[in-house]
Amino acid sequence: MRLKLSGLVVAAFVLAACSSTGDDAGSSGSSGSSDSSGQSASSGSSGQVAAAPVGPKPGSQMDLEVNVGDRVFFALDKSSLSAESRTAIERWAAWLKTYQGNKVIVEGHADERGTREYTLALGERRADSARDYLVSLGINPNRVKIVSFGKERPAVPGSNENAWAQNRRAVLVIDGN
Amino acid sequence: MTRVVNSFRLVFLIAALMVTVLFATNARAELTVDITQGNVEPLPIAVPDFLPSDDAARRFSIDIAQVVADDLERSGLFRPIDKRAFYAKPQGLGVKPRFANWKPLNAQALVVGEVGIEPNGALRASFRLWDVFAENQMTGLSLTTTQANWRRVAHIIADTIYERITGEVGYFDTRIVYIAESGPADKRIKRLSIMDQDGANHRFLTDGSNLVLTPRFSPTQQEITYLAYFNDQPRVYLFNIDTGEQELLGDFPGMTFAPRFSPDGDSVILSFAQDGNSDIHVMDLRTRRVRRLTDHPAIDTAPSYAPDSRKIVFESDRGGSQQLYVMNTDGSSQRRISFGNGRYGTPVWSPRGDLIAFTKIFRGKFHIGVMRPDGSGERLLTRGFLVEGPTWAPNGRVLMFFRQDKSDARGRGGIPRLFSIDLTGFNERELGTPVGGSDPAWSPGPLSQ
Numbered sequence: 229m230r231l232k233l234s235g236l237v238v239a240a241f242v243l244a245a246c247s248s249t250g251d252d253a254g255s256s257g258s259s260g261s262s263d264s265s266g267q268s269a270s271s272g273s274s275g276q277v278a279a280a281p282v283g284p285k286p287g288s289q290m291d292l293e294v295n296v297g298d299r300v301f302f303a304l305d306k307s308s309l310s311a312e313s314r315t316a317i318e319r320w321a322a323w324l325k326t327y328q329g330n331k332v333i334v335e336g337h338a339d340e341r342g343t344r345e346y347t348l349a350l351g352e353r354r355a356d357s358a359r360d361y362l363v364s365l366g367i368n369p370n371r372v373k374i375v376s377f378g379k380e381r382p383a384v385p386g387s388n389e390n391a392w393a394q395n396r397r398a399v400l401v402i403d404g405n
Numbered sequence: 406m407t408r409v410v411n412s413f414r415l416v417f418l419i420a421a422l423m424v425t426v427l428f429a430t431n432a433r434a435e436l437t438v439d440i441t442q443g444n445v446e447p448l449p450i451a452v453p454d455f456l457p458s459d460d461a462a463r464r465f466s467i468d469i470a471q472v473v474a475d476d477l478e479r480s481g482l483f484r485p486i487d488k489r490a491f492y493a494k495p496q497g498l499g500v501k502p503r504f505a506n507w508k509p510l511n512a513q514a515l516v517v518g519e520v521g522i523e524p525n526g527a528l529r530a531s532f533r534l535w536d537v538f539a540e541n542q543m544t545g546l547s548l549t550t551t552q553a554n555w556r557r558v559a560h561i562i563a564d565t566i567y568e569r570i571t572g573e574v575g576y577f578d579t580r581i582v583y584i585a586e587s588g589p590a591d592k593r594i595k596r597l598s599i600m601d602q603d604g605a606n607h608r609f610l611t612d613g614s615n616l617v618l619t620p621r622f623s624p625t626q627q628e629i630t631y632l633a634y635f636n637d638q639p640r641v642y643l644f645n646i647d648t649g650e651q652e653l654l655g656d657f658p659g660m661t662f663a664p665r666f667s668p669d670g671d672s673v674i675l676s677f678a679q680d681g682n683s684d685i686h687v688m689d690l691r692t693r694r695v696r697r698l699t700d701h702p703a704i705d706t707a708p709s710y711a712p713d714s715r716k717i718v719f720e721s722d723r724g725g726s727q728q729l730y731v732m733n734t735d736g737s738s739q740r741r742i743s744f745g746n747g748r749y750g751t752p753v754w755s756p757r758g759d760l761i762a763f764t765k766i767f768r769g770k771f772h773i774g775v776m777r778p779d780g781s782g783e784r785l786l787t788r789g790f791l792v793e794g795p796t797w798a799p800n801g802r803v804l805m806f807f808r809q810d811k812s813d814a815r816g817r818g819g820i821p822r823l824f825s826i827d828l829t830g831f832n833e834r835e836l837g838t839p840v841g842g843s844d845p846a847w848s849p850g851p852l853s854q
Contacts, residue, residue: 343750345663349683349704356681385590385816
């Protein structure tokens with residue numbers, strides 16, 4: 229049996245493999261990085277020399293984290309503030325009134341048990357909830373930005389209740405820009 | 406600080422692909438696979454090495470046959486027969502095969518191919534698909550292209566075989582864009598990445614210095630829309646695959662996210678979050694005009710167009726928990742379609758229009774499922790600690806998604822991986838990637854269209 233090679237001819241354009249060059253994007257600037265601790269040495273008034281306590285520089289990110297508390301937590305799938313969270317945000321407000329030069333960002337986060345887009349929206353809602361309360365306490369809204377990281381930046385690794393509880397959070401960071 | 410535009414330069418070679426249909430009989434073939442049934446017995450098929458017509462083609466003769474066999478095998482519908490069991494090589498493309506050599510192997514179908522290098526250096530591959538027991542030719546094709554394109558030639562051959570035997574459009578000559586993930590959970594590096602549907606020709610498109618999420622192909626395929634955190638500001642961007650240029654989409658005073666192209670590629674639909682509230686907007690890419698489609702204090706996000714552009718499916722927690730809703734393209738007639746137990750998210754309309762795929766969270770487990778656009782006929786295809794983000798193969802018969810296991814207290818074990826699964830819930834397969842992978846998006850069709 230003889231077979232003919234015949235038939236219609238179709239021309240098509242295709243993209244071939246491509247090469248990439250010049251990958252030189254700058255590195256990401258991480259906002260809210262903490263200052264190194266200021267060395268605030270104090271010595272006793274008596275003749276004895278006390279060990280100098282090392283404390284964070286007042287008004288710094290470290291000061292916020294150590295002396296004020298930089299984060300509040302949320303219940304599963306919720307963005308409402310607990311009484312505890314309100315107390316914490318009241319401390320944020322007092323601190324912001326002390327350090328009038330500081331601008332801040334409230335970061336909103338979710339735990340890993342939600343879908344990508346929803347956790348982005350939920351993180352946004354949590355950050356906004358914390359900002360709203362700050363503003364209601366007299367903080368100028370122009371000093372407070374918000375950003376959601378969804379489930380992308382867990383504070384505590386692990387797939388367990390403790391980690392999830394600590395990852396459903398809003399965190400106050402000094403705006404470095 | 407970060408530059409918004411990465412200076413990636415992607416050089417694309419344009420090559421003409423000549424396709425010739427080989428003499429095909431009009432005989433109605435009995436050999437078919439009904440892929441709507443699920444868990445079908447894979448069809449035994451023999452794919453011997455292609456016959457090299459010259460020495461220069463020798464290296465392609467084995468590789469092309471292997472890619473064809475691998476594509477067919479991964480579909481779960483075919484079982485390529487071990488080459489070591491073959492009694493004899495095919496005699497040649499122009500010779501009717503000795504079917505007596507293939508019947509004892511129970512080979513239902515036989516692929517006979519030839520490959521050669523043209524005087525101008527072009528690669529020519531030809532094949533015929535034979536029904537072994539009916540002793541009929543089912544189809545045949547001859548393709549000419551650059552040698553660098555040899556994998557695409559193999560995928561097109563596999564698509565042709567798949568289409569001839571299943572009656573469905575093939576999906577092997579397609580690509581996947583996804584997010585490559587590496588590093589610990591709290592400092593995860595995420596890179597926009599692209600590869601062929603079988604994992605070959607993998608490339609990282611961004612360098613990982615910025616968080617990137619949810620890439621989606623344009624129907625025209627030269628662009629991806631995705632979410633990037635330049636300067637820690639989450640915004641939707643367009644990424645041009647040819648040039649590597651990235652462009653901020655719109656001038657929104659807050660987070661934009663969850664983008665997808667309209668079926669004609671002329672618009673991008675997305676969510677815009679302001680003051681803690683996310684609503685769905687659509688931007689016309691030519692006029693850059695933005696129209697708001699939902700206006701509700703609840704979270705409205707993850708919109709996806711029906712292929713006929715008449716409706717949009719999205720998720721909202723306006724009823725108290727995350728559920729699926731459908732609306733007209735102008736935002737009218739918003740109504741809930743998911744009423745099962747649990748939360749529903751990430752809806753994606755099938756390119757065939759008949760189904761919507763989704764992620765469901767129920768009793769602490771994640772599921773990938775499908776339902777009809779009216780919410781009826783819900784079927785869950787797979788589940789796990791976390792399975793998320795389904796995307797449709799262009800033929801609407803296969804889904805890809807990502808799966809992530811629990812991580813321990815040190816953050817180990819939580820690297821996501823890509824999987825594909827048939828619409829029937831069978832044939833779940835991992836797609837290997839250089840590092841972890843999430844947020845896959847299947848290209849809408851072959852590159853050449």
